[in-house]
Amino acid sequence: MRDLAAGMRYLGKGQRWVAQHGRWWGFGLIPALIALVLYAAVLTVLALWSGDIAAWATPFADDWGSPWQGLLRGVFVALLFAGGLMLSVLTFTAVTLLIGDPFYESLSEKVEESEGHCPPSPDRPLWQEIWIALRDSVHVLLRAAGFGILLFALGFVPFLGQTVVPAVGFCVSGFFLTVELTSVALQRRDIPVRERLRLLRGRKALAVGFGTPVVLLFLIPFVAVVLMPGAVAGATLLVRDLVADEEEPPAPDRDAVAAGHDPAAGAAYGQPGAPYAQPGAPGGFGAAPAPYPANQGQPRAPQQYPRPQSGPGSSAARPPAAW
Numbered sequence: 001m002r003d004l005a006a007g008m009r010y011l012g013k014g015q016r017w018v019a020q021h022g023r024w025w026g027f028g029l030i031p032a033l034i035a036l037v038l039y040a041a042v043l044t045v046l047a048l049w050s051g052d053i054a055a056w057a058t059p060f061a062d063d064w065g066s067p068w069q070g071l072l073r074g075v076f077v078a079l080l081f082a083g084g085l086m087l088s089v090l091t092f093t094a095v096t097l098l099i100g101d102p103f104y105e106s107l108s109e110k111v112e113e114s115e116g117h118c119p120p121s122p123d124r125p126l127w128q129e130i131w132i133a134l135r136d137s138v139h140v141l142l143r144a145a146g147f148g149i150l151l152f153a154l155g156f157v158p159f160l161g162q163t164v165v166p167a168v169g170f171c172v173s174g175f176f177l178t179v180e181l182t183s184v185a186l187q188r189r190d191i192p193v194r195e196r197l198r199l200l201r202g203r204k205a206l207a208v209g210f211g212t213p214v215v216l217l218f219l220i221p222f223v224a225v226v227l228m229p230g231a232v233a234g235a236t237l238l239v240r241d242l243v244a245d246e247e248e249p250p251a252p253d254r255d256a257v258a259a260g261h262d263p264a265a266g267a268a269y270g271q272p273g274a275p276y277a278q279p280g281a282p283g284g285f286g287a288a289p290a291p292y293p294a295n296q297g298q299p300r301a302p303q304q305y306p307r308p309q310s311g312p313g314s315s316a317a318r319p320p321a322a323w
Contacts, residue, residue, distance in 0.1 A: 007206045111236040137180065186239055
């Protein structure tokens with residue numbers, strides 16, 4: 001439940017970020033508006049030609065009398081348009097991200113810079129970035145379509161198909177929508193799509209908590225256009241949490257530095273390659289060992305310890321420590 005609530009908070013944080021940076025909100029609206037015009041044109045054509053498509057798809061009803069022919073083809077037109085509308089909702093984010101790849105890349109980088117650290121983007125030309133984004137979107141959409149077909153079949157199960165299956169369907173759509181929205185920040189980190197899916201599967205509640213409210217809000221006309229920049233900003237903040245342990249270098253240990261160990265110089269004490277402590281350094285081991293003699297490789301004379309000056313139990317009776 002904690003991750004579920006955290007995902008919802010990231011959506012709010014993203015909307016607040018773009019509200020505080022109005023210029024970037026307007027900048028992020030451009031791809032969404034272009035996608036909205038394209039989808040509106042396609043849905044208009046579908047509405048105008050739906051009657052002809054219904055007649056072409058149901059030739060067996062040509063000889064049917066009234067009202068059955070009109071009823072059948074009317075239901076077909078309604079289902080066709082509803083299916084096109086649902087497909088538009090599911091693909092709007094992917095198409096908008098594809099159109100606005102340079103826009104949302106800049107927006108995501110600005111969000112990360114405002115948080116204090118922005119990983120460098122891979123050195124690839126723009127056409128290659130767009131091709132990778134298209135290939136990854138198709139991969140995600142095919143996986144989402146597989147779940148959609150399964151949930152569509154389960155929708156005919158009495159009671160479950162009208163209660164549980166729609167709720168599960170919204171959660172599945174929310175998960176895959178999160179995969180799409182986080183692709184901007186994860187692609188900048190050069191993380192392949194299969195690894196992105198693995199990361200988000202490890203935090204399913206976080207992904208569902210972020211994506212499911214977006215799916216529900218995107219069902220409201222024109223809301224998707226307004227919320228898209230904030231959704232990308234929120235997904236960027238979510239990615240920073242998702243991969244924080246993998247990309248942030250550990251902070252240096254101040255106690256180790258005070259003890260004479262410079263973390264940038266090598267491994268810690270007791271590890272191969274560790275630097276020797278300087279003579280007299282606090283917590284050090286004393287003077288560094290002398291260099292090898294010129295006759296390196298010759299047997300070395302055994303070290304002579306001082307003869308004990310007192311009886312057993314005296315500290316002089318024991319050889320000095322090796323360090």
